Amino acid sequence: MSIAAVIDISLLVFLGLTAFAILKLRALFAVVMLSSVFSLVSAALLVHLDAVDVAFTEAAVGAGISTVLMLATLALTSRREKAPTRSQALPLIVVFLTGLALVYGTLDMPRFGDPQAPIQVHVAPKYIADTQSEIGIPNIVTAVLASYRGFDTLGEVTVIFTAGIGVLLLLAGFIREPEGLRVQTMDHHLVLRVVTKMLIGPIMLFALYVQFHGDFGPGGGFQAGLIFASAFIIYALVFGLENARKAVPGRAVRLLVACGVLLYGGVGFVSFLFGKNYLNYSVLGVDQVAGQHLGILLVEFGVGLTVAAVMVSTFYAFAGQNQPISDEDW
Amino acid sequence: MGVDDILGLFNYWMVIVLMMIGLYTVVSRGNLVKKIVGLNIFQTSVFLLYISMGKVTGGTAPILTGKPEVYSNPLPHVLILTAIVVGVATTALGLALVVRIKNAYDTIEEDEIQAADDEKEFGDAAAAEDGRR
Numbered sequence: 001m002s003i004a005a006v007i008d009i010s011l012l013v014f015l016g017l018t019a020f021a022i023l024k025l026r027a028l029f030a031v032v033m034l035s036s037v038f039s040l041v042s043a044a045l046l047v048h049l050d051a052v053d054v055a056f057t058e059a060a061v062g063a064g065i066s067t068v069l070m071l072a073t074l075a076l077t078s079r080r081e082k083a084p085t086r087s088q089a090l091p092l093i094v095v096f097l098t099g100l101a102l103v104y105g106t107l108d109m110p111r112f113g114d115p116q117a118p119i120q121v122h123v124a125p126k127y128i129a130d131t132q133s134e135i136g137i138p139n140i141v142t143a144v145l146a147s148y149r150g151f152d153t154l155g156e157v158t159v160i161f162t163a164g165i166g167v168l169l170l171l172a173g174f175i176r177e178p179e180g181l182r183v184q185t186m187d188h189h190l191v192l193r194v195v196t197k198m199l200i201g202p203i204m205l206f207a208l209y210v211q212f213h214g215d216f217g218p219g220g221g222f223q224a225g226l227i228f229a230s231a232f233i234i235y236a237l238v239f240g241l242e243n244a245r246k247a248v249p250g251r252a253v254r255l256l257v258a259c260g261v262l263l264y265g266g267v268g269f270v271s272f273l274f275g276k277n278y279l280n281y282s283v284l285g286v287d288q289v290a291g292q293h294l295g296i297l298l299v300e301f302g303v304g305l306t307v308a309a310v311m312v313s314t315f316y317a318f319a320g321q322n323q324p325i326s327d328e329d330w
Numbered sequence: 331m332g333v334d335d336i337l338g339l340f341n342y343w344m345v346i347v348l349m350m351i352g353l354y355t356v357v358s359r360g361n362l363v364k365k366i367v368g369l370n371i372f373q374t375s376v377f378l379l380y381i382s383m384g385k386v387t388g389g390t391a392p393i394l395t396g397k398p399e400v401y402s403n404p405l406p407h408v409l410i411l412t413a414i415v416v417g418v419a420t421t422a423l424g425l426a427l428v429v430r431i432k433n434a435y436d437t438i439e440e441d442e443i444q445a446a447d448d449e450k451e452f453g454d455a456a457a458a459e460d461g462r463r
Contacts, residue, residue, distance in 0.1 A: 001337070005337060008340075008341065009340060012340070012341065012344040013344070015344070015348060016344060016347055016348060016351070019348050019351040019352065019371050020351060022351075022355070022367055022368075022371065023351055023354065023355050023359075023368070028361070028363055028364065031363075031364060031367055032363075032367070035367045035370060035371070038370075038371065038374065039374070042374050042377070042378060045378065046377075046378075046381055049378075049381045049382060049384075049385045049402070050384075050385060050386075050389055050390060050391045050392070050401075050402035051381045051384070051391070051402070051406075051407045051410070051411075052391045052393075053407055053411050054377070054381060054407050054410050054411045054414065057411050057414045057415060058374075058377070058414055061414055061415070061417075061418050065418055066370070066418050066421055069418075069421065069422050069425055070363065070366075070367070070425065072425075073363060073425040073428055073429060074363065076429050076432060077362075077363065077428060077429065077432040077438045078432075078437075078438060081359065081360075081361035081363075081364050081439075082360065082361065082439050084358065084359065084360060085360070085441055086360075086441070088358050091354055091357040091358040092354065092358070094357070095350045095353050095354045095357070096350075098350065098353065099346055099347070099349075099350040102346045102349070102350075103343060103346055106339050106342040106343065106346070107339070109339065109342060111334070111335070111338025111339065112337070112338045112339070112340070112341050112342070112382060112385065112387075113338075113385050113386060113387030113388075113389075114338075114386075114387070115386050115387065115389075115400070117383070119383050119384065119403060119405075119406075120384075120386060120403055123405065124384075124403040124404065124405050127404055127405065128392065128401050128404065131394065132394055138393050138394040138395070139392075139393045139394075140392040140393065140394065140401065140404040141392055141393075141404045141407045141408055141411070144404050144405060144408045145408045145411070145412070149408060152408075152409070152412070153408075153412055156412035156413075156415070156416050159416050159419065159420075160415060160416055160419040163416070163419035163420050163422065163423045164419060164422075166423045166426070167422050167423050167426045170423070170426040170427060170429075170430055171426050171429065171430070216393075217393065218391070218393070220411075222411060222412065222414075222415045225415075226415070226418075307415055310419060311418070314419075314422045314426075317426065318422075318425070318426070318429070321429065
């Protein structure tokens, strides 16, 4: 067995154990923390499987946004799960049979890492061979994401936009003015305050690097948007929602949610006006490669804008609920 | 079935185990936050399935270096990277629903919500049991 296989197997087993612990535990705080651990371990596994862009996204999501949102939900609901009252036999049988059927289905799948598997000989070789000459950027994932399959990505950004609107609609009616000045912050913690102030600048700078360096290395609009949003969220957590709203008003963030999608869709329309297909960036520059560079830069910026704005406004909506999140909740 | 077959399918089997743990959490647990965490486990297992299928032995991350190299398949990476962010957005939507359910029912346990609904519809809990039969 090679070292690669050992790493692969041990990470997968560790994921399995974490998932089992999540299933068994009833203290929801521990469940949320373990789901963050689950995310980070799966990010490590994704790096091992060569999916560096995906690992980047998973780490940004698991360590930051989704954990914060779940903790905010716990603060607003309850922190313990009640013991199950119904019989667990039927779900167990159903799950066991489904799993068995799926395992049977894997038996004639191509073996792990097989270079002749159908998935490897379909369109992927074309992307790998043509990216350099047609798009001219080293990161094939970004080339496929923003250019070859730009339609898909536009669809995904629209889904994020729609989900963001959904959260705002669901929670907006419940945003109440805090009674008096009941908003609790964590700025009485000296260490948190100093460390946060030192971190916010570098976090934003790193987000911009990830945003604009995504053509050359792992990164892009999705990751950058998540990291950028974390900078605002950490500020809001430590210095209070009111101060964060002063720095970035909720209205402005909601406007940016739409601007990102608009920018992405708008770039497509510009290529329409020049008589090419929707989202064909070749017309944007003097030659095809220059046009692709500009087009990818613009749509990635649109993606980053929408993702960051949706995450920040989602956080505002959760944190602006009636019960402020206090020290004891963390 | 030899050792090579088992090693070659191990990733897919572990993915299925994770998927089933997630599914079991969703169907067997009554707490809505726990259900959403279970859904996230299920989701991550699907991500791992796609990425495992795209891996090529001896391959490297699909970023061109100028040297001839074997690259893993970039297409699943693209699909999954966008799916992760969509996943957070939909998780947020789910959590927002949980918060609203808590406001409306004052509980996030499935059977208590059901009991409250029954009581509203049939009067009291005993009548509700009859009504369901």
